[in-house]
Amino acid sequence: MIEFKSVSKRYGDNKAAALAVDNISFTVPTGTLTTLLGPSGCGKTTTLRMIAGLESPTGGEIWMASKQGQSESVIENVTHRAAHERNVSLVFQNYALFPHMSVLANVSYGLKMTNVKKADAKARATLALKNVGLVGFDDRLPSELSGGQQQRVALARALVLEPAVLLFDEPLSNLDAQLRRAMREEIRHLQQRLKLTVAYVTHDLVEALAVSDHIVVMDKGAIAQQGTPQEVFEQPKSEYVKNFLGEAALLRDDIDRFLKWQK
Ligand SMILES: Nc1ncnc2c1ncn2[C@@H]1O[C@H](COP(=O)(O)OP(=O)(O)O)[C@@H](O)[C@H]1O
Ligand SMILES: [Mg+2]
The missing domain is CATH 1.20.1580.10 (ABC transporter ATPase  like domain)
Incomplete structure (x- = not known):
């Protein structure tokens, strides 16, 4: 599993600059898929790169299982560990x-x-x-x-x-709509079949619904809300999350169908 404990990230030395990631805490339990969801610039890629060890946090701690498989895994503080010392693979949008x-x-x-x-x-x-x-x-x-x-x-x-942890950064954004639908189902099936531990980044609400056990909605580096897809979509806790859902109103049919299917 992966655990973020009050993690922040500021790029560069200017202490007055805004935080790219602002005090976020969440966990990705072993064998589950957590999605970081939010508009461009909200800090999703930065968060993923900190899991991979490609960026180091300005504050807070990152803990991670050292080995694949639940029984043998040991949770360790990897905050200052280099990328090649972490058992993590990253899949990008340009392959x-x-x-x-x-x-x-x-x-x-x-x-x-x-x-x-x-x-x-x-x-x-x-x-x-x-x-x-x-x-x-x-x-x-x-x-x-x-x-x-x-x-x-x-x-x-x-x-x-x-890898103990698989990371996806908008992996489907270069594909056409039809293929995107097919691939997101396949990624979800594969993740469940192989019991992969995955952190998945997207700005696409419906994609998040289709693949996630847990959704973390991000807003300007901070977490606006997190929970199961149902919790987030049936009980949005802020205007920001409501608006984010509202922008996808045209997709309401998809969401209703999904929530029905989940029950
Ligand atoms: N290497 C970098 N140097 C300076 N600022 C960066 C760098 N990478 C990202 N940022 C800034 O950090 C914020 C979050 O970016 P990012 O994590 O890429 O967001 P997202 O993936 O959600 O679009 C943005 O304001 C972005 O401009
Ligand atoms: Mg990004």
């Missing part, structure tokens, strides 16, 4: 695949870097590709794949490392 490498080489690359034997790396990469439903494309180059297929490769590349 950053190696263009000159085949699908299989892209997925096994991270294992090669950690000295896994070649045959084992191939077997694990093949399994990861199967897990994301991409079979029969091993020898293709990324340029020979659709956007959705490239996204699956990026997902397989993160999964193959068997």
Whole structure:
């Protein structure tokens, strides 16, 4: 699991500058998916990068399970630990695949870097590709794949490392609407099937509804509200959250259908 304890982040040395992340506390229990939801600039990516160890907090503490799997996990203070010392993988919105490498080489690359034997790396990469439903494309180059297929490769590349924590930063924003719908369902199924611990960033309300166990609504670096999808959408606690939901009024049908389906 991941735990944020009163974490703040200010970029640069100017003490008068606004906090990018302002005293936030939340947990992502093992095997669940928590979404950071809010408009552009509210601090979602900064929060995710602090989980990954790519930014260090100005204040507060980050605790995390050191190993995958519930029984063996030990919760440790990782606030000052470097990115490579954390068992975390990040999936970006632009997939950053190696263009000159085949699908299989892209997925096994991270294992090669950690000295896994070649045959084992191939077997694990093949399994990861199967897990994301991409079979029969091993020898293709990324340029020979659709956007959705490239996204699956990026997902397989993160999964193959068997990270204790998987991070997604607006992973679907480069896909068209139809594919986005299909992929968010698949990410959710995969997360539940493999019991992955995931922190997921989006500005899209319906996407948050579709994938989350827990939603953290952010406003200018702070947490406006957090809870289950039902709690947030049935009992918005502030005008800010109400307005955020209001902007999605056109999607009300989707939300109603979802809430009915959850019950
Ligand atoms: N590297 C950086 N240096 C200075 N300010 C930054 C940097 N990255 C983000 N910010 C600022 O921090 C705030 C939060 O940004 P970010 O975490 O990227 O928000 P989001 O992902 O929700 O759009 C914004 O005001 C942004 O301009
Ligand atoms: Mg962002």
